[in-house]
Amino acid sequence: MTASPLLRFYLLAFGLAWLGWLPAALGSRGITPFTAPVWQVLLILPAxxxxxxxxxxxxxxxxxxxxxALFAALLQWRVADDRRVGKGVCRAVRLAGRSAGTARRTGRGGHRCAD
Structure with a gap:
């Protein structure tokens, strides 16, 4: 009988996570000498x-x-081409600047939001 992919995933994820936690747990009880800082790198494994x-x-x-193909989706960036988003961010920054009491920059080279 072969295990389903879901069962294999849970068993492997649980096993790998405990592989990282086990040295820390045993070292905190003094059972094994895993208290050195170099062993704390294994605490990345449960994450x-x-x-x-x-x-x-x-x-x-x-x-x-x-x-x-499944993991290629993690590398694709999708950005909305919506100018209203930019205006909203610009207005929020302007409002934050006014509430902080800073002067609005209108000189040469300054950025002005399109209203």
């Missing part, structure tokens, strides 16, 4: 364990090409 498990399970279950 990234779900992402690592997702990558491993996706590659093993669906193949390299589909896993690459």
């Amino acid at each position: 990234v364990a779900p992402a690592l498990a997702a990558g491993v399970v996706a590659r093993r279950s669906y193949g390299t090409a589909q896993a690459n």
Whole structure:
């Protein structure tokens, strides 16, 4: 019987997370000499364990090409081409400057918001 990808993900994520927590837990009780600061690097592992498990399970279950297509979406930047967003940010900055009591810059080279 083969395990489902979801079960494999949870088991791998849980195992990797405890691989990072175990030295810290044992070192805090004095059982093992993992109290040195160099071992604290392992505390990064519980934070990234779900992402690592997702990558491993996706590659093993669906193949390299589909896993690459899945993770390629993380590198794509989508920015709205809406000028109202820029105006809103500009107005917020102007309002913050006025409330802080700073003078509005109108000299040469200064940026003015389009109203």
